[in-house]
Amino acid sequence: MLQPLKRVLGSAGMTWWPASWAMRTEVRAGSSAGAQPGKKQGLQKLSAKLAAGPTLQQFLRAASPPQEPPCELTEGLEEPVPYLVPSTLPEAGRKVYLETYGCQMNVNDTDVAWAILQKNGYLRTKSLEEADVILLVTCSIREKAEQAIWNRLQLLKALKSKRRRTQSPLRIGILGCMAERLKEKILHRERLVDIVAGPDAYRDLPRLLAVAESGQQAANVLLSLDETYADVLPVQTSLNATSAFVSVMRGCDNMCSYCIVPFTRGHERSRPIASILQEVKMLSDQGVKEVTLLGQNVNSFQDTSEVQFCSAAAPSLSRGFSTVYKAKPGGLRFSHLLDQVSRIDPEIRIRFTSSHPKDFPDEVLQLIQERHNICKQLHLPAQSGSTRILQAMRRGYTREAYLELVHHVRDSIPGVSLSSDFIAGFCGETEEDHQQTLSLLREVGYNVGFLFAYSMRQKTQAYHRLQDDVPTEVKHQRLKELISVFREEAARVNGALVGCTQLVLVEGPSKRSASELSGRNDGNTKVIIANRELEDRAAARAQPGDYVLVKITSASSQTLRGVLLRHTTLQESAVYC
Ligand code: 5AD
Ligand code: SF4
Numbered sequence: 001m002l003q004p005l006k007r008v009l010g011s012a013g014m015t016w017w018p019a020s021w022a023m024r025t026e027v028r029a030g031s032s033a034g035a036q037p038g039k040k041q042g043l044q045k046l047s048a049k050l051a052a053g054p055t056l057q058q059f060l061r062a063a064s065p066p067q068e069p070p071c072e073l074t075e076g077l078e079e080p081v082p083y084l085v086p087s088t089l090p091e092a093g094r095k096v097y098l099e100t101y102g103c104q105m106n107v108n109d110t111d112v113a114w115a116i117l118q119k120n121g122y123l124r125t126k127s128l129e130e131a132d133v134i135l136l137v138t139c140s141i142r143e144k145a146e147q148a149i150w151n152r153l154q155l156l157k158a159l160k161s162k163r164r165r166t167q168s169p170l171r172i173g174i175l176g177c178m179a180e181r182l183k184e185k186i187l188h189r190e191r192l193v194d195i196v197a198g199p200d201a202y203r204d205l206p207r208l209l210a211v212a213e214s215g216q217q218a219a220n221v222l223l224s225l226d227e228t229y230a231d232v233l234p235v236q237t238s239l240n241a242t243s244a245f246v247s248v249m250r251g252c253d254n255m256c257s258y259c260i261v262p263f264t265r266g267h268e269r270s271r272p273i274a275s276i277l278q279e280v281k282m283l284s285d286q287g288v289k290e291v292t293l294l295g296q297n298v299n300s301f302q303d304t305s306e307v308q309f310c311s312a313a314a315p316s317l318s319r320g321f322s323t324v325y326k327a328k329p330g331g332l333r334f335s336h337l338l339d340q341v342s343r344i345d346p347e348i349r350i351r352f353t354s355s356h357p358k359d360f361p362d363e364v365l366q367l368i369q370e371r372h373n374i375c376k377q378l379h380l381p382a383q384s385g386s387t388r389i390l391q392a393m394r395r396g397y398t399r400e401a402y403l404e405l406v407h408h409v410r411d412s413i414p415g416v417s418l419s420s421d422f423i424a425g426f427c428g429e430t431e432e433d434h435q436q437t438l439s440l441l442r443e444v445g446y447n448v449g450f451l452f453a454y455s456m457r458q459k460t461q462a463y464h465r466l467q468d469d470v471p472t473e474v475k476h477q478r479l480k481e482l483i484s485v486f487r488e489e490a491a492r493v494n495g496a497l498v499g500c501t502q503l504v505l506v507e508g509p510s511k512r513s514a515s516e517l518s519g520r521n522d523g524n525t526k527v528i529i530a531n532r533e534l535e536d537r538a539a540a541r542a543q544p545g546d547y548v549l550v551k552i553t554s555a556s557s558q559t560l561r562g563v564l565l566r567h568t569t570l571q572e573s574a575v576y577c
Contacts, residue, residue, distance in 0.1 A: 093121060093122075093123060094121075094122055094123070094132040094133060094168075095122070095123045095124070095125040095130055095131050095132050095133070096114075096117055096122045096123070096124055096125065096131065096132070096133040096134075096135060097124075097125050097126070097127070097128055097131035097133070097134045097135070098110050098113065098114055098124070098135050098137065099134070099135070099136050099137070099152075100137045101136065101137065101138050101139045101145060101148060101149060101176075102137070102138065102139025102141065102145060102176070102177070103139065103141075104245055104292070104294055104353065105247070105250075105265075105294060105295070105296065106137045106138075106139060106176055106177075107245060108234060108245045108246075108247045108294055109137055109175070109176060109199060109202065110137045111234030111235055111236055111245075112202055112229045112232050112234045112247075113135065113137065113175060113202045113205060114234075114235050115232050115233060115234050115235045116202055116203060116205055116206065116232060117205055117206065117209075118235060120205075120206040128159065129159075131170065132168055132170065132171065133170070133171045133172075133173065133209060134156060134159075134170065134171070134172050134173070135172075135173040135174075135175055135205075136149060136152060136153075136172075136173070136174055136175065137175045137176045138174055138175065138176045138177055138178035138179060139176065139177055139178065140177040140178045140180075140181045140182075140260050140264050140457070141177070141259075141260060141261070141455075141457075142452065142455035142457075143455045143456075143457075144455065145178075146178055146182075149174070149178055153172075153190050153192065153193070156172055156192065157190075157192050160172060160192050171194040171195070171209060171212045171213070172192055172193050172194055172195075173193070173194060173195040173196070173197060173205075173208070173209070173212075174186050174193055174195075174196050174197075175196075175197045175198075175199075175202070175205075176197075176198070176199050176264075177199060177260070177261075177264035177265065178264075179196045179197055179198050179199075179219075179221060180198035180199060180221050180223070180263075180264040180265075181260065181263070181264050181458075181459075183196050183198075183219050183221045187217050187219065193217070194209075194212035194217055194218070195208040195209060195211075195212050195217070195218050195219065196217075196218075196219040196220075196221065197219070197220055197221070198220065198221035198222065198223060198264075199223075199250070199264065199265050199266075200222060200223050200224040200227040200250075200266060201220035201221065201222060202229065202232075203227075203229075203232075204220045208220060223265075223266035223267075224266065224269075225266070225267055225269060226269055227250070227269070228247070228249070228250055228269055228270065228271035228272075229247070229271075230271045230272055230275040231275065233279065233282070234247070236283075241287070241288070241544060241545065242288065242289045242290060242505060242506075242507055242508075242544050242545040243288065243289070243290040243291070243292065243505075243507070244283050244288045244290070244291055244292070245291075245292050245294045246276060246279050246280060246283070246291055246292070246293055246294060247271065247294045247295060248270065248271055248276055248293045248294060248295050248298055248301055248337065248352075249268060249269060249270040249271060249295035249296070249297070249298060249300075249301050250265060250266070250268070250269055250271075250295065250296070251265045251266045251267045251268045251269055251296060252265060252268055252296040252297055253267060253268040253300075253323075253324075253325050254297065254323070254324065254325075254356060254394075254396075255324050255394060255461065256383070256393055256394055256395060257392065257393050257394045257460060257461035257462040257465070257466065258393055258423065258426060258427075258454065258457070258460055258462045259457070259460060260457040260458075260459065260460055261296060263459045263460070265296060268296070268297065268300060268302075270295075270301050270302050270303045270304075270331075271303070272303055272305040272306075273303045273305075273306075273332055273336070273337055273340060274305075276293075276337065276341065277340055277341065277344065280341055280344050280345075280348070281344055281345075283348075284344055284345035284348055287545060288348065289347065289348060289349060289505055289545050289547070290348065290349045290350075290351065290505055290520075291341070291348055291349070291350055291351070292350075292351040292352065292353060293337070293338075293341065293350065293351070293352040293353075294352075294353065295354070296354060297354065297355060297356045297359065298334065298352045298353065298354065298355055299334045299352070299355040299356065299359035299360060299364065300334070300356065300358075300359045301332075301333060301334040301337050302328055302330070302331040302332070302333060303331050303332040303337070304330055304331035306331075306332065314327040314328055314329045314330075315333050315335070315359075315361045315363070316361050317358045317359065317361075318357060318358050318359070318360045318361070318397075318401075318405050318408075319401065319404060319405070319408070320397055320398065320400070320401025320404060320405075321357065321358035321396050321397045321401060321405075322358070322396040322397070323358060323396055324394060324396065334359065334364060335361070335363040335364045335367055338350070338352070338364065338367055338368075338371075338374060339367055342367075342371045342373050342374050345373075346372070346373055346570065346571050347373070347547075347569060347570050347571065348373060348570075349373055349374075349375055349505060349522075349570060350371075350373055350374045350375065351375045351377060351524065353379050354379055354381065355378070355379055355380070355381075356381070357380045357381065357382070357397065357402060357405055358396055358397065360378075360380075360405065360409065362412070365408075365409060365412040365413060366412065368413055368416075369412055369413045369414075372570060372571060373570055373571075375522050375523070375524065376413050376415055376416045376417065376522055376523070377416065377417040377418075377419070377522060377523045377524050378409060378413075378416060378417075378418055378419070379418075379419045379420070379421075380402075380405070380406065380409070380418055380419070380420055381420055381421035382402055382420045382421070382422060382440060382444075383395055383421060383422060383423050383426075384422065384423065384426065384429075384433065384436075384437050384440075385399055385433075385436040385437035385438070385439060385440030385441070386399065386429070386432075386433035386434075386436040386437060387399045387400070388428075388433060389426055389428070389429055389433045389437075390402075392426065392427060392428055392462075392466060393423075393426060393462075394461065399436065399440065402440075403440070403443065403444075406418065406444050417447050417448075417493075417522070417523030417524065417525070418444060418445075418446050418447065419446050419447065419448035419449060419450070419524075420444070420446050420449055420450070421449075421450045421451075421452070422437060422441070422449065422450075422451050422452070422482055423452050423453075423454050424437075424451065424452065424453050424454065424475055424476075424478040424479040424482055425453055425454045425470035425474060425475030425478055425479070426454045426462075426470070427454070427456075427462055427466035427467055427468055427469060427470070428466065428467065428469060428470075429454075429470055429478075434478050434481070437482065438481060438482065438485050441482065441485045441486055441489060442485060442489060444489075445489045445492065445493050446486065446489065446490065446493070447490050447493045447494060447523055447525055448490070448524065448525070449482075449486040449490065451479060451482045451483055451486060452479070453472075453475040453476055453478075453479045454468070454470070454475060456468040486557075487557040488557075490557040490558070491555065491556060491557040494525060494555035494556065494557065494558075494559075494560055495555045497552045497555060497560060498552050498553065498554060498555050499551075499552065500551075500552050501549050501550065501551050501552075501565065502521040502522070502527060502549070502550050502551075502552055502560070502562065503521065503522060503547060503548075503549060503550075503568065503570070503573045504519040504520065504521050504527045504529070504547070504548050504549075504550045504562075505519050505520055505545070505546075505547055506518075506519040506529075506542050506543065506544055506545065506546045506547075506548060507519050507520065507544055508544045510528050512528075516528055516529060516530055517529040517542055517564075519548070519550075521550075521560065525558075525559070525560055526558065526559045526560070527550055527552070527559070527560045527561070527562055528559060528560070528561045528562075529542070529548075529550055529561075529562060529563070529564045530561055530562075530563075541567075542564060542567070546567055547567070547568050547569055547570055547573065548564050548565070548566065548567055548568065549564075549565040549566055549567075549568050549573060550562040550563065550564055550565065551563045551565055
């Protein structure tokens with residue numbers, strides 16, 4: 001599973017819509033009071049076009065289920081909506097403000113949505129006040145994440161009503177997982193929301209916004225079996241210039257009993273390798289130094305777009321692991337993707353997230369061990385240390401199988417850094433189960449952890465079959481204990497690096513002091529290069545995007561501090577310790 005944007009020491013229903021069918025849009029009648037007289041003529045023209053809409057044939061053609069077998073090559077080209085072309089849209093030149101909540105996948109979705117809007121003539125603004133359109137890219141994974149959006153909408157309400165009296169009307173949109181989960185509720189409860197677009201409907205944003213301009217509410221929450229936005233080159237605005245996310249797959253088929261993601265993001269589907277390689281090459285040409293391959297379960301990647309690989313056998317699962325779905329043979333798998341991506345530029349460091357522990361066959365581990373530019377850092381979300389709870393969560397492994405995998409990973413990739421996700425207070429969790437989770441945390445010794453209190457989500461299997469019976473105070477007490485043990489362990493793991501030399505990719509000035517540099521080591525731990533060292537001329541020249549060797553002088557549970565030794569390259573420096 002993907003991680004929230006902020007690292008905290010503490011993602012959605014299977015409305016299985018048919019594959020690549022026509023977009024299903026619901027348009028609600030609403031007030032057109034916000035429309036400005038100057039725009040009236042344009043809007044009338046637009047309304048006429050919308051009313052005319054596509055022909056019945058166009059809808060029937062688009063609504064036919066795909067005829068081709070799953071492995072045949074398909075055209076990835078975006079087909080324009082025939083009756084709306086950018087030049088006819090009155091929105092060209094309007095300013096859009098995008099706000100992202102939730103995981104890295106949402107960061108990437110924001111870039112995709114922006115790429116689509118930019119192509120359609122929108123401008124981007126960083127100021128809420130000057131925005132004509134405000135879009136929130138939302139998360140549903142826990143109740144708290146949704147509450148943040150409801151609160152935000154209350155603030156935007158004031159902004160919108162103020163706007164009506166002065167400038168052009170403000171349009172507000174809810175995008176992503178919460179849009180998918182709560183479409184009706186959002187449109188009814190928050191009349192101020194003009195558009196609702198699910199994670200597979202971003203191509204439809206220009207049209208939805210055009211409808212909103214005519215004063216109506218518009219929604220598209222159709223989930224797709226094949227949308228990967230492969231041909232939409234995301235405009236990377238969210239990360240620093242040294243690092244980029246590249247989305248390689250979407251959706252999830254695992255159906256862990258607590259998780260809403262399969263319901264909001266739909267079935268697993270992988271982007272064709274060729275388009276991924278093309279994007280990484282472009283990033284390399286732009287000077288990006290770190291690429292994170294992104295998806296709900298990147299390591300179950302399966303590109304079936306190349307017909308010659310259709311009959312390949314499914315790779316084996318990690319020992320002692322099972323899935324809720326049948327083995328999926330055919331296609332190019334994650335080891336192939338990783339191999340190809342790591343060959344593009346020997347000076348680009350590769351990471352991937354998120355992963356499920358079931359999909360770590362030996363060929364993937366071996367590749368990580370062999371390649372100097374694949375980070376020796378794995379995210380192995382455990383969720384619980386109790387076999388009984390893991391079964392209730394439908395994770396497909398026992399505590400013992402998970403620990404065996406950890407030992408196997410450590411034997412295969414010496415020095416590997418491990419991170420994990422845990423949920424405190426899942427349905428039926430006893431004190432004994434909780435103690436087992438604490439002991440697993442101690443036994444493994446992760447250097448990064450994402451820990452959460454369980455939040456019951458409608459539609460999930462746990463919602464239908466299990467009791468959310470751990471009292472809130474107990475959940476929070478257990479979460480506190482997990483955080484405390486995790487911190488102790490992370491401080492110990494990081495402390496072992498004091499005195500070692502680490503390869504660090506410089507990201508920029510540190511947040512606390514502009515005279516310090518901040519970067520990350522291979523294990524993805526933050527490294528601060530302190531003031532004193534910057535007085536050194538070589539150190540002073542270190543720029544974002546440089547690889548430097550840093551001697552670690554102190555460590556906490558979250559950060560390393562050190563002395564800059566010299567510049568280096570990724571190829572020159574394997575692991576220094
Ligand atoms: N309640 C609490 N945490 C959850 N996660 C997923 N669903 C829930 C839920 N209903 C956590 C899992 C997952 C991470 C991204 O969020 O630990 O790996
Ligand atoms: Fe959710 Fe499980 Fe899929 Fe992760 S693997 S997104 S936890 S269903």
